[in-house]
Amino acid sequence: MAGTAVRGRLTWETATASAVRDETPTVRTIEFELPGWGGHRAGQHLDVRLTAEDGYTAEREYSIASAPGEPVAITVERLKDGEVSPYLTEELRAGDEIEIRGPAGGYFVWDGQDPRPLLLVAGGSGIVPFRSILRYREQTGIEIPVRLLYSARSLEDVIYRAELDQLSGGGVEVVYTLTRQQPPGWTGRSGRVNAGMLMEVAWAAGQQPVAYVCGPTAFVEAVAGGLVGLGYPAQQVKTERFGGTGES
Amino acid sequence: MSPVTRGFHGRRREAAGERGRVPPGQFVTQDFPVLSAGPTPHTPLDQWTFSIRQGGDTTMSWTWQEMRELPAEDVTVDIHCVTRWSKLDTRWQAVSIDTLLTQVEHQARYVLAFSDGGYTTNLPLADVTGGQAWLAFGFDGQPLAPEHGGPARLLVPHLYFWKSAKWVRGLELLQEDEAGFWETYGYNMYGDPWREQRYAGD
Numbered sequence: 111m112a113g114t115a116v117r118g119r120l121t122w123e124t125a126t127a128s129a130v131r132d133e134t135p136t137v138r139t140i141e142f143e144l145p146g147w148g149g150h151r152a153g154q155h156l157d158v159r160l161t162a163e164d165g166y167t168a169e170r171e172y173s174i175a176s177a178p179g180e181p182v183a184i185t186v187e188r189l190k191d192g193e194v195s196p197y198l199t200e201e202l203r204a205g206d207e208i209e210i211r212g213p214a215g216g217y218f219v220w221d222g223q224d225p226r227p228l229l230l231v232a233g234g235s236g237i238v239p240f241r242s243i244l245r246y247r248e249q250t251g252i253e254i255p256v257r258l259l260y261s262a263r264s265l266e267d268v269i270y271r272a273e274l275d276q277l278s279g280g281g282v283e284v285v286y287t288l289t290r291q292q293p294p295g296w297t298g299r300s301g302r303v304n305a306g307m308l309m310e311v312a313w314a315a316g317q318q319p320v321a322y323v324c325g326p327t328a329f330v331e332a333v334a335g336g337l338v339g340l341g342y343p344a345q346q347v348k349t350e351r352f353g354g355t356g357e358s
Numbered sequence: 359m360s361p362v363t364r365g366f367h368g369r370r371r372e373a374a375g376e377r378g379r380v381p382p383g384q385f386v387t388q389d390f391p392v393l394s395a396g397p398t399p400h401t402p403l404d405q406w407t408f409s410i411r412q413g414g415d416t417t418m419s420w421t422w423q424e425m426r427e428l429p430a431e432d433v434t435v436d437i438h439c440v441t442r443w444s445k446l447d448t449r450w451q452a453v454s455i456d457t458l459l460t461q462v463e464h465q466a467r468y469v470l471a472f473s474d475g476g477y478t479t480n481l482p483l484a485d486v487t488g489g490q491a492w493l494a495f496g497f498d499g500q501p502l503a504p505e506h507g508g509p510a511r512l513l514v515p516h517l518y519f520w521k522s523a524k525w526v527r528g529l530e531l532l533q534e535d536e537a538g539f540w541e542t543y544g545y546n547m548y549g550d551p552w553r554e555q556r557y558a559g560d
Binding site: 119120122124159160161162163165166167168169170171193197201202206207208209214215216217218327331334335337338344345347348349351352 | 359360361362363364365366367368369370371383385391392393394395396397398399441442475476505539540542543544556557558559560
């Protein structure tokens with residue numbers, strides 16, 4: 111099994127923030143200098159540890175936003191009442207050091223070795239691991255066709271919009287659906303992802319696609335269930351859920 | 359000793375009722391987050407069984423009704439997910455795994471729990487016996503919701519919660535430890551939250 115190729119023990123390494131970039135009013139991408147990093151696969155995640163002066167520590171997991179071979183980056187959404195995400199999105203600046211350990215997770219990964227058409231369905235910051243996958247596909251010249259269906263509250267909340275628009279074409283179809291607010295003249299889709307939208311946007315089950323779904327629990331439940339309803343075998347629908355705790 | 363993170367003060371400190379109950383690297387949540395690798399299966403109760411398998415054969419099996427007629431208990435425990443949330447004083451309605459295994463003759467040393475959807479996870483027999491593990495079908499007095507593993511899930515609260523297999527349909531009794539689903543993807547074979555055994559090698 112591909113996932114068994116795991117290196118030895120994962121150890122905490124000191125990472126230096128080398129660049130920070132605001133993606134939306136509440137979302138920030140942070141790039142790190144991490145000399146000890148042994149590389150990662152598209153779709154994996156890492157652990158972050160922050161330490162206060164009195165020794166108190168807080169740890170969280172984040173999906174890796176950069177492609178294999180690129181400097182390690184994470185994209186963090188600030189959560190209300192959060193502890194780690196407000197620090198990372200508001201306080202941290204280039205030159206600051208935090209601790210990172212990873213990469214972890216060998217299931218929600220895409221190596222481009224599977225020739226089947228790829229369906230990516232993202233809700234909100236669930237887009238993050240897909241940036242890694244799409245950049246990896248672009249950089250390696252893999253020609254496997256991809257459809258990305260990305261649900262966001264409003265156009266302003268779309269993370270990586272310029273980059274996704276740029277990646278669109280050349281075998282990548284990007285479809286946005288805006289759930290709460292659409293700008294005047296919006297010609298994209300509106301409303302939550304449902305069975306009807308999936309039927310129109312997703313690859314037909316007969317094309318034997320493989321699907322990756324990432325977002326908040328209710329979103330993932332609806333989308334994964336919808337895909338199974340369209341005839342996707344459950345084993346071909348990989349899910350990653352987060353948020354909903356309001357605590358990260 | 360971890361280096362101090364400039365400008366990080368932390369908001370959360372252990373509350374009085376949490377003292378000694380939150381393993382390292384965890385934080386307490388009041389919610390009940392959901393994590394799983396694929397779509398939620400929905401097995402009708404009249405098709406549900408819980409099986410004990412040995413050497414490829416099913417040596418014992420209970421229907422839903424048979425399982426529900428076994429003595430059940432109310433269990434209040436703290437649970438710890440490897441993704442770092444812990445939830446204290448969760449209340450379950452459950453049948454002890456001891457109750458199930460005493461009806462089976464075996465010399466097993468390990469078990470591999472198997473679930474609808476193909477999920478598996480491995481545990482030492484010693485960790486699912488002796489009043490440490492349950493087949494849980496109720497949460498907070500209600501039937502266990504599908505996204506939380508209903509109709510029934512394993513409940514092994516002293517290990518990280520991925521060991522508490524959702525949608526569980528049985529146990530395979532083994533002589534040798536055999537990696538389950540997450541264990542083949544780099545997670546720890548045992549998963550003790552107090553020793554922070556998250557990944558292989560921890």
